[in-house]
Amino acid sequence: MIKIHNVTKKYKTKSGEVIGVDNVSLTIEKGEIFGIVGYSGAGKSSLLRCLNLLEEPTSGSVIINGINLTKLAAKELRKARQKIGMIFQHFYLISSKTIIENIIFALKAADYPKADRVKRAEELLQMVGLADKRDVYPAQLSGGQKQRVGIARALANNPDVLLCDEATSALDPSTTKSILALLKDINQKLGLTIVLITHEMEVVKEICDRMAVMQDGKIVEEGSVYDIFAAPEAELTKHFIGDILQLDIPEKLIKECTGAIVKIQFKGSKAGETVVSDMLQLHRVKGNFLHGKIEYIQEEPLGIFILEIIGEEEEVAKAVTYLQERTGNAEVMTDGY
Numbered sequence: 437m438i439k440i441h442n443v444t445k446k447y448k449t450k451s452g453e454v455i456g457v458d459n460v461s462l463t464i465e466k467g468e469i470f471g472i473v474g475y476s477g478a479g480k481s482s483l484l485r486c487l488n489l490l491e492e493p494t495s496g497s498v499i500i501n502g503i504n505l506t507k508l509a510a511k512e513l514r515k516a517r518q519k520i521g522m523i524f525q526h527f528y529l530i531s532s533k534t535i536i537e538n539i540i541f542a543l544k545a546a547d548y549p550k551a552d553r554v555k556r557a558e559e560l561l562q563m564v565g566l567a568d569k570r571d572v573y574p575a576q577l578s579g580g581q582k583q584r585v586g587i588a589r590a591l592a593n594n595p596d597v598l599l600c601d602e603a604t605s606a607l608d609p610s611t612t613k614s615i616l617a618l619l620k621d622i623n624q625k626l627g628l629t630i631v632l633i634t635h636e637m638e639v640v641k642e643i644c645d646r647m648a649v650m651q652d653g654k655i656v657e658e659g660s661v662y663d664i665f666a667a668p669e670a671e672l673t674k675h676f677i678g679d680i681l682q683l684d685i686p687e688k689l690i691k692e693c694t695g696a697i698v699k700i701q702f703k704g705s706k707a708g709e710t711v712v713s714d715m716l717q718l719h720r721v722k723g724n725f726l727h728g729k730i731e732y733i734q735e736e737p738l739g740i741f742i743l744e745i746i747g748e749e750e751e752v753a754k755a756v757t758y759l760q761e762r763t764g765n766a767e768v769m770t771d772g773y
């Protein structure tokens with residue numbers, strides 16, 4: 437388990453003090469995949485680097501598996517860090533060494549028994565699906581393959597925690613998906629806790645269990661990914677989610693609608709329910725779908741539909757109330773009257 441308690445990171449610059457992380461407290465459970473989202477400059481990297489003390493917090497504590505890293509002497513900290521792997525956006529592989537030599541280098545740095553290094557490196561390459569690339573150089577690999585080497589290297593010392601610093605930001609969407617699938621697989625097979633920072637909500641949606649949203653060094657919202665997608669509270673979170681769940685209807689079409697336009701959101705198993713057809717059967721109104729989609733977040737459906745409801749004003753009002761009662765989330769965009 438990772439516990440961050442009142443962590444602040446200030447940087448001294450020529451033009452004065454800059455706050456990277458502003459009094460952040462967080463608990464990340466063992467074995468979960470935790471995403472930290474925010475725009476550039478929000479403090480994500482600073483916070484992530486405080487977790488393994490690549491940045492020393494100005495104040496506050498970082499406790500991993502019961503050990504307060506902020507209190508350790510240099511030698512003990514080096515040892516504790518071996519249990520915290522890290523992968524980076526730009527991979528940082530050694531270009532003059534082959535893939536297997538890159539991994540052996542990490543094993544050597546961690547005093548892994550010499551006689552077992554090749555076997556362990558081969559095992560790691562197998563795990564990330566690169567057994568056939570053991571003797572090639574980084575320049576001969578694609579971005580996705582380089583990141584696989586980065587992951588293998590980060591896992592060399594059987595870490596408990598893996599920190600991912602924008603690990604997929606340099607990759608195309610399909611390679612991103614395959615790297616995220618690999619991270620999920622490793623998380624499940626090894627029970628590894630993964631903390632990732634990203635500016636892409638898609639990444640969080642794809643693999644994270646819980647998430648935090650950062651702005652100006654602070655955490656503005658935290659919770660399960662599903663709950664945050666279903667009901668974001670902070671303006672910034674709404675903005676991030678809007679990019680994914682946005683349903684735009686052309687102005688012209690809205691003007692042409694004669695009925696009320698209602699946006700309905702379904703959560704979990706209710707996404708498949710026949711709420712709309714029930715509503716149409718029970719009320720003297722007609723319905724017209726304008727837009728809709730179902731997103732799957734951690735395999736749980738979250739449905740959003742925009743519907744035009746046409747009929748007598750009173751009947752439409754009753755139909756809308758019915759939808760609000762059944763779904764708990766029906767918003768009238770224009771009432772049409």
Ligand SMILES: Nc1ncnc2c1ncn2[C@@H]1O[C@H](COP(=O)(O)OP(=O)(O)OP(=O)(O)O)[C@@H](O)[C@H]1O
Nearest residue numbers: 447449454455456474475476477478479480481482
């Ligand atoms: N070494 C440093 N020296 C001075 N200021 C820094 C340093 N590192 C970060 N900062 C400042 O701290 C704040 C947070 O930066 P940080 O890199 O942590 O944000 P971020 O959310 O990771 O952004 P990005 O995605 O662009 O890296 C910014 O104002 C940044 O300028």
